Amino acid sequence: MTELAGKRIVLGVTGGIAAYKAAELVRLLGKAGAEVHVVMTENGARFVTPLTFQALSGHPVWLDPWDDRRANNMSHIDLSRSADALLIVPASANTLAKLANGIADDLLSTLCLARDCPLLVAPAMNRQMWHNPATQRNVAQLRADGIEILGPDSGSQACGEVGEGRMMEPEAIREALIGFFQPKLLAGKTVVMTAGPTYEPIDPVRGITNISSGKMGYALARACAQAGARVQLVSGPVALEVPHGVECISVHTAQEMYQAVMQRVGAAQVFIGVAAVADFRPRQSAENKIKKTAGQAPVIELDLNPDILAEVASLPAAPFCVGFAAESQDLDSYAEQKRSRKRLPLVVGNLVQDGMGGDENTVILYDDAGRHPLPRAPKSIVSQGIVAHLATLLAQDEAKH
Numbered sequence: 001m002t003e004l005a006g007k008r009i010v011l012g013v014t015g016g017i018a019a020y021k022a023a024e025l026v027r028l029l030g031k032a033g034a035e036v037h038v039v040m041t042e043n044g045a046r047f048v049t050p051l052t053f054q055a056l057s058g059h060p061v062w063l064d065p066w067d068d069r070r071a072n073n074m075s076h077i078d079l080s081r082s083a084d085a086l087l088i089v090p091a092s093a094n095t096l097a098k099l100a101n102g103i104a105d106d107l108l109s110t111l112c113l114a115r116d117c118p119l120l121v122a123p124a125m126n127r128q129m130w131h132n133p134a135t136q137r138n139v140a141q142l143r144a145d146g147i148e149i150l151g152p153d154s155g156s157q158a159c160g161e162v163g164e165g166r167m168m169e170p171e172a173i174r175e176a177l178i179g180f181f182q183p184k185l186l187a188g189k190t191v192v193m194t195a196g197p198t199y200e201p202i203d204p205v206r207g208i209t210n211i212s213s214g215k216m217g218y219a220l221a222r223a224c225a226q227a228g229a230r231v232q233l234v235s236g237p238v239a240l241e242v243p244h245g246v247e248c249i250s251v252h253t254a255q256e257m258y259q260a261v262m263q264r265v266g267a268a269q270v271f272i273g274v275a276a277v278a279d280f281r282p283r284q285s286a287e288n289k290i291k292k293t294a295g296q297a298p299v300i301e302l303d304l305n306p307d308i309l310a311e312v313a314s315l316p317a318a319p320f321c322v323g324f325a326a327e328s329q330d331l332d333s334y335a336e337q338k339r340s341r342k343r344l345p346l347v348v349g350n351l352v353q354d355g356m357g358g359d360e361n362t363v364i365l366y367d368d369a370g371r372h373p374l375p376r377a378p379k380s381i382v383s384q385g386i387v388a389h390l391a392t393l394l395a396q397d398e399a400k401h
């Protein structure tokens, strides 16, 4: 199962150098399970050929309002009728102006006017064009008309200038689109989370850590953000992109993670501990690299690290706490023990051999009502299941207090 399975997207490509990124987006949307149909403006087709989009989407590309490939000659109606969303990437200043004023002088703008599905646009233009009062007026009008504006980002631009107007990256647009279809189960909530491993230094080049990749925590952070939450992700060292819309606080050691969590959790309604926190740290971290002495292994003394989840759960005004339990055997009994010892309303249990490092996971949710297994799936899909369950329990909890 994939995040956009069963979704039919009409992708409009207008004239701008960022049109080349739309080609990558078609690939990403297809990988996420969407069926993509591309409509180009004449100017869009000057930057990238329709053939490129046809090859990537596997469907004919539409340009001409008089195209007679549809028997009824109504491609402007037919294409949008069966679409779950219309997405314009890149959206030029000219296209935004036409949409804001209801102008329909080519297939794409006519399609937008005739649509009965949501419209999302990712503007891309020179920073001065973006800041021009006319463009800003048009964008405000589009927002008022219920059109979703994705970005733009700030950064270096094709014209050599630096500023706002750069198109959001295809990966971020894909995430935003997936989020668009998600129910906003956590709207108005702040979620503080931990993810990844921690790293406890022995000396400047060695340390104690574990093989957590951070994939489960990052997928869950993304799912919470897509469900409408404000997400603050306290992350150990991982090699992952921060999910779109998530605030990431990078740390190394368990003590740094503990401090970063405690500084933020007071304002949160939910805390989720996904990190594989090192339970112990070397009592001392050597200033210089420990030298090898022939025939003699160094003895490293360890101290206990704080149990972040237990500390948060025992706060006087504790947020709704979700713990993870990674076990190599007897998952049910160990997960339940962790749940009752730390007095957690929800524990997500997984076997280390199932969930650590890989892209998929098999989890069981443990709460007061018992155990709720979720089917094995990519971590992104598993995360949606966890968010749905968490949102139901949170609503019940809030109703009680």
Ligand code: PMT
Pocket (backbone or CB within 6 Å): 194, 196, 211, 212, 213, 214, 215, 216, 217, 254, 272, 273, 274, 275, 276, 277, 278, 279, 305, 306, 307, 308, 309, 310, 322, 323, 324, 325, 326, 327, 338, 350, 352, 355, 356, 357, 358
């Ligand atoms: O990162 P991935 O490669 O995607 O792998 C995902 C995962 C297997 C790491 C993840 O799904 C998971 O199970 N995370 C919890 C791992 C763990 O350390 O579990 P634990 O049983 O040791 O800890 C129980 C709970 O207490 C966890 O929520 C943990 O974050 C928290 N904890 C533990 C120790 C500590 N000092 N502080 C904590 O907050």
